[in-house]
Amino acid sequence: MNIEEKYNKINTEIQLLSENKARLVAVSKTKPPEILQEAYEAGIRVFGENKVQEMVEKFEVLPKDIEWHFIGHLQRNKVKYIAPFVSLIHAVDSLKLLQEIDKQALRNNRTIDCLLQIYIAQEHTKFGLAEIEVLELLQSESCQNLKNIRLRGLMGMATNTDNLVQIRQEFRALKNLFEKIKTKFTYLDNLYFSEISMGMSGDYQIALEEGSTLVRVGSKLFGSRI
Numbered sequence: 186m187n188i189e190e191k192y193n194k195i196n197t198e199i200q201l202l203s204e205n206k207a208r209l210v211a212v213s214k215t216k217p218p219e220i221l222q223e224a225y226e227a228g229i230r231v232f233g234e235n236k237v238q239e240m241v242e243k244f245e246v247l248p249k250d251i252e253w254h255f256i257g258h259l260q261r262n263k264v265k266y267i268a269p270f271v272s273l274i275h276a277v278d279s280l281k282l283l284q285e286i287d288k289q290a291l292r293n294n295r296t297i298d299c300l301l302q303i304y305i306a307q308e309h310t311k312f313g314l315a316e317i318e319v320l321e322l323l324q325s326e327s328c329q330n331l332k333n334i335r336l337r338g339l340m341g342m343a344t345n346t347d348n349l350v351q352i353r354q355e356f357r358a359l360k361n362l363f364e365k366i367k368t369k370f371t372y373l374d375n376l377y378f379s380e381i382s383m384g385m386s387g388d389y390q391i392a393l394e395e396g397s398t399l400v401r402v403g404s405k406l407f408g409s410r411i
């Protein structure tokens with residue numbers, strides 16, 4: 186199958202499993218710009234990258250109506266390079282990072298949409314906030330003062346396991362936390378909760394069934410990364 190056929194197949198699954206509420210983020214990390222151009226011509230407009238320099242280089246050479254999502258661990262000193270154009274930052278895991286994004290957004294006369302990354306897996310390798318930490322972050326006065334960011338929802342990565350029951354439970358826990366925050370923090374002016382970023386090539390069907398609104402699919406679309 187070429188990229189267009191794979192894209193159509195995933196889109197059909199999104200329609201069936203999420204009643205068309207979810208969107209695809211095409212995870213194009215490590216792939217050269219020509220491959221992204223091919224995906225663009227197949228109709229893809231949302232790309233996910235996890236390295237700052239790589240995303241900037243691709244932004245410069247590819248069409249300007251692309252939505253660039255930063256999906257990796259973001260270092261504070263690099264926020265300035267993507268602040269002029271990034272559409273959504275998926276993996277914010279500290280107040281300090283959020284403050285830096287707010288500062289750089291202001292410098293660029295923008296508001297930058299962010300997701301808070303939640304630690305849902307039973308693995309020690311993944312980044313993210315625990316439930317108690319995200320609640321503390323949202324309760325803090327410093328968070329309320331951020332005017333140039335919008336908190337659009339949560340992002341999580343399930344455990345890398347064959348146990349589908351466990352994966353489903355982890356996604357369900359993320360969805361429950363999303364609903365809890367959405368009802369509890371209605372007074373926050375920068376909270377616009379509408380997105381749950383969960384699901385990758387190996388588990389996006391389960392994620393869609395559990396309420397994902399953004400599936401981040403790389404290898405299923407572009408082939409394996411070596």
Ligand SMILES: *Cc1c(COP(=O)(O)O)cnc(C)c1O
Pocket residue numbers: 212214235256257385386387401402403404405
């Ligand atoms: C690489 C990556 C993906 C995509 O992984 P695939 O298994 O290739 O679909 C999704 N999310 C994050 C955060 C990633 O780093």
